[in-house]
Amino acid sequence: MSVQIIKRGAVQAALLSSLSMMSFSAPALAGKSDDTLRVAFTKEVENVDSYFNSAREGVILQRTVWDGLVYRDPATNEYVGNLATEWKWVDDVTLEFKLREGVKFHNGEEFDADDVVYTVNFVADKDNGVKTQRNVNWMKSAEKLDKYTVQIHLKEPFPAAIEFLAGPVSMYPNEYYAEVGPAGMGLKPVGTGPYKVTSVEPGTHYQLEKYDGYHDSPKGQPKIGKLDIRTIPDVNTQIAELFNGELDFIWQVPADQAGKLAGMDKLTVANESTMRIGYLSLDAAGRTGADNPFTKLKVRQAVAHAIDRKTIVQALLRGKSKVVNTACFPSQFGCEQEVTSYEYDPEKAKALLAEAGYPDGFTTDFYAYRNRDYAEALANFLNEVGIKTNFHMLKYSALRELRMSSGTPITFQTWGSYSINDTSAITSQFFKHGSLDDARDDEVRDWLEVADTSTDPEERKAYYSKALQKIADEAYWTPLFSYNTNYVFSKDVEFQPTPDEIVRFATMSWN
Amino acid sequence: MLAFILKRLGLAALVALTVSAISFSLLYIAGDPASAIAGESATDADIEAIREYYGFDRPLIVQYLEWLTNALQGNFGESYYFELPVSQLIADRLSITMMLGVCGISFALLFAVPLGVVAALRPNSFIDRFSLFLSVMGQAMPSFWFGLILIVIFSINLGWLPASGASSWRHFILPTIVLGYYAMPAIMRLTRTGMLEVLSADYVRTARAKGLSQRKILFKHALRNAIIPVVSLAAVQMGFMLGGSIVVESIFALHGAGYLAWESISRNDLPTIQALILIFSMFYIVFTLLADIVNAWLDPRMRVH
Numbered sequence: 172m173s174v175q176i177i178k179r180g181a182v183q184a185a186l187l188s189s190l191s192m193m194s195f196s197a198p199a200l201a202g203k204s205d206d207t208l209r210v211a212f213t214k215e216v217e218n219v220d221s222y223f224n225s226a227r228e229g230v231i232l233q234r235t236v237w238d239g240l241v242y243r244d245p246a247t248n249e250y251v252g253n254l255a256t257e258w259k260w261v262d263d264v265t266l267e268f269k270l271r272e273g274v275k276f277h278n279g280e281e282f283d284a285d286d287v288v289y290t291v292n293f294v295a296d297k298d299n300g301v302k303t304q305r306n307v308n309w310m311k312s313a314e315k316l317d318k319y320t321v322q323i324h325l326k327e328p329f330p331a332a333i334e335f336l337a338g339p340v341s342m343y344p345n346e347y348y349a350e351v352g353p354a355g356m357g358l359k360p361v362g363t364g365p366y367k368v369t370s371v372e373p374g375t376h377y378q379l380e381k382y383d384g385y386h387d388s389p390k391g392q393p394k395i396g397k398l399d400i401r402t403i404p405d406v407n408t409q410i411a412e413l414f415n416g417e418l419d420f421i422w423q424v425p426a427d428q429a430g431k432l433a434g435m436d437k438l439t440v441a442n443e444s445t446m447r448i449g450y451l452s453l454d455a456a457g458r459t460g461a462d463n464p465f466t467k468l469k470v471r472q473a474v475a476h477a478i479d480r481k482t483i484v485q486a487l488l489r490g491k492s493k494v495v496n497t498a499c500f501p502s503q504f505g506c507e508q509e510v511t512s513y514e515y516d517p518e519k520a521k522a523l524l525a526e527a528g529y530p531d532g533f534t535t536d537f538y539a540y541r542n543r544d545y546a547e548a549l550a551n552f553l554n555e556v557g558i559k560t561n562f563h564m565l566k567y568s569a570l571r572e573l574r575m576s577s578g579t580p581i582t583f584q585t586w587g588s589y590s591i592n593d594t595s596a597i598t599s600q601f602f603k604h605g606s607l608d609d610a611r612d613d614e615v616r617d618w619l620e621v622a623d624t625s626t627d628p629e630e631r632k633a634y635y636s637k638a639l640q641k642i643a644d645e646a647y648w649t650p651l652f653s654y655n656t657n658y659v660f661s662k663d664v665e666f667q668p669t670p671d672e673i674v675r676f677a678t679m680s681w682n
Numbered sequence: 683m684l685a686f687i688l689k690r691l692g693l694a695a696l697v698a699l700t701v702s703a704i705s706f707s708l709l710y711i712a713g714d715p716a717s718a719i720a721g722e723s724a725t726d727a728d729i730e731a732i733r734e735y736y737g738f739d740r741p742l743i744v745q746y747l748e749w750l751t752n753a754l755q756g757n758f759g760e761s762y763y764f765e766l767p768v769s770q771l772i773a774d775r776l777s778i779t780m781m782l783g784v785c786g787i788s789f790a791l792l793f794a795v796p797l798g799v800v801a802a803l804r805p806n807s808f809i810d811r812f813s814l815f816l817s818v819m820g821q822a823m824p825s826f827w828f829g830l831i832l833i834v835i836f837s838i839n840l841g842w843l844p845a846s847g848a849s850s851w852r853h854f855i856l857p858t859i860v861l862g863y864y865a866m867p868a869i870m871r872l873t874r875t876g877m878l879e880v881l882s883a884d885y886v887r888t889a890r891a892k893g894l895s896q897r898k899i900l901f902k903h904a905l906r907n908a909i910i911p912v913v914s915l916a917a918v919q920m921g922f923m924l925g926g927s928i929v930v931e932s933i934f935a936l937h938g939a940g941y942l943a944w945e946s947i948s949r950n951d952l953p954t955i956q957a958l959i960l961i962f963s964m965f966y967i968v969f970t971l972l973a974d975i976v977n978a979w980l981d982p983r984m985r986v987h
Contacts, residue, residue, distance in 0.1 A: 568718035
């Protein structure tokens with residue numbers, strides 16, 4: 172922690188000094204002159220093959236190199252055809268697609284029903300080890316009806332299918348993939364997407380080039396000729412490279428640094444919320460002991476009243492982050508907003524604690540795994556009303572294991588929903604008696620079950636609404652805030668961020 | 683001498699294996715590897731699938747023995763994260779770290795030893811105070827801060843050197859300075875103390891009395907003896923640089939083995955961590971051995987032990 176603070180202070184000083192010096196040394200190089208957008212990734216992507224990585228950077232590469240059958244317009248959230256032109260539900264578990272004709276993969280292979288059948292059958296087979304099973308395990312198989320018509324069979328009714336087909340499920344060339352497999356695809360990726368990959372240095376450097384044969388896709392035609400993506404783990408080094416013109420585009424820049432960069436003439440700072448929300452999970456089910464205070468409704472309500480979420484958003488998260496009242500991200504399908512909300516009221520919190528039998532408060536273990544500064548602020552608010560916290564910051568895998576085995580009384584958690592714009596991607600993950608469900612409410616589980624499997628959108632909404640209202644009434648979670656991302660790029664670049672935090676290179680252009 | 687070296691090498695291999703066995707079990711209990719590999723947003727189904735796929739549901743001893751058998755045949759398995767052979771992954775990254783380590787230690791020795799000698803020759807002079815100042819600075823200044831300052835000056839303002847990457851020798855200049863400067867103070871102070879001690883020793887006084895030239899006394903008699911502990915220290919520093927250049931590699935985006943080790947630990951990429959621990963501990967042991975040999979050459983009395 173102290174290292175973090177010192178580092179942050181040191182970085183601020185270094186930045187300030189460099190900012191003051193920038194006045195007499197302007198960046199010289201820029202990607203515009205050679206039509207190459209230079210981008211930094213913070214994380215080493217494990218494998219470019221999109222089915223074998225789980226990082227945000229991997230998702231971005233996936234949308235750049237490959238296409239799905241469907242596309243969701245990030246502005247309107249409407250689904251439009253991409254590699255498919257039409258689709259319909261044949262029954263609850265069968266989707267039929269009419270495929271676009273004349274599409275070619277980057278290696279010249281023609282796209283048709285065989286590619287869809289091969290891709291779906293490969294990824295749906297658990298033995299092939301697709302990393303994010305949730306993205307694919309709802310599919311059973313695919314069947315070719317004719318060269319440009321294909322059916323996808325589901326294991327059971329799954330209304331969010333189209334959302335997944337518009338997102339993580341991308342189409343691979345059957346002949347090429349059968350030959351090279353995931354390892355080969357990771358080193359020489361081939362898709363139908365707006366950019367083709369020209370070189371891969373695993374984890375560290377990717378070069379891409381505009382695909383001139385790109386079909387008439389709703390993603391739009393790429394405008395920038397080349398992309399040069401390097402992994403630079405340190406944000407400060409990224410900023411330095413942005414200053415000296417070696418980079419044109421970075422993102423996930425911390426709020427305080429973004430604030431300073433916003434004042435620079437040659438840079439644009441754009442901010443957009445993401446689908447990730449932060450929340451406190453409370454052990455209402457009594458997994459850590461039946462006498463644990465969080466099994467009492469009034470204690471949970473006291474927690475909700477104890478935290479000044481607005482102040483945390485304004486002081487720490489900033490940007491387009493908002494206070495969240497429901498156990499989902501507001502834009503998600505079925506994310507009911509009309510639920511009981513809890514205003515910041517420490518006196519009321521204290522009164523509720525007294526009513527629950529804790530007039531002097533109590534002491535509890537408090538767990539967190541990321542954003543230590545937010546977690547500490549939360550703990551302070553709890554301390555102020557008498558809930559004394561033993562603060563534990565754990566590695567994610569260790570915390571998860573602890574939560575799965577014996578539970579934790581109160582934990583600061585976050586969830587990004589894989590950028591899936593459907594309530595099933597969050598609420599159903601945590602309230603259907605899974606190992607991370609701290610509420611174990613049978614009624615909520617049953618309602619979510621109906622909402623997750625019904626193919627009638629109105630019925631889905633109604634049942635998500637019931638479940639979310641009860642979650643709020645019972646204060647099982649204390650939903651806190653949505654996260655945001657700062658994008659910093661050269662003034663030469665035109666870019667509009669979207670809430671799904673996917674950087675779409677095809678929509679970018681030079682100013 | 684050869685028997686001595688072979689015996690030491692055999693012992694080294696045993697030590698490395700013990701280290702790997704201990705670290706294998708420690709890493710395993712530090713967190714569920716399946717959950718770490720699956721990432722933050724994984725569901726139970728994802729984690730279960732990974733657990734089965736990689737065989738984490740088997741007893742730890744079975745997993746370790748399997749790894750050991752393969753490792754002895756030179757097969758370190760596939761990285762869980764990159765799904766590439768670990769040997770290939772490490773070969774790529776180790777060359778960068780080795781390059782950085784050799785440059786760093788050379789830089790440190792090149793400046794620290796002469797400075798230490800001169801400081802010892804003129805105690806309390808300007809040069810002595812200056813070298814003391816340098817060593818205090820070197821120890822007090824965190825690497826990430828010093829690295830950033832160098833980037834701000836030489837990359838942003840002067841535009842002379844690249845700030846990140848490893849595609850040319852110019853990319854290594856700033857990281858070498860940062861890494862080397864960190865190792866300098868200890869070497870410099872040890873050289874100074876050693877020289878001061880040796881210069882007041884009887885045999886130096888005798889040499890002076892015999893009328894030998896200052897140069898001969900300094901290099902043939904004094905430095906040869908004063909440098910012995912420095913060699914041992916440099917060997918340890920070199921080992922440290924290979925494993926511990928994480929911060930420098932991260933700031934300058936060098937993607938070397940140090941950074942790979944650090945990242946692999948957070949990803950629970952067991953095959954990679956295992957191989958790296960084995961390699962790093964072997965390096966440590968080999969460097970210490972080399973230092974012993976050099977010392978034995980410098981001081982024949984040591985060959986007896």
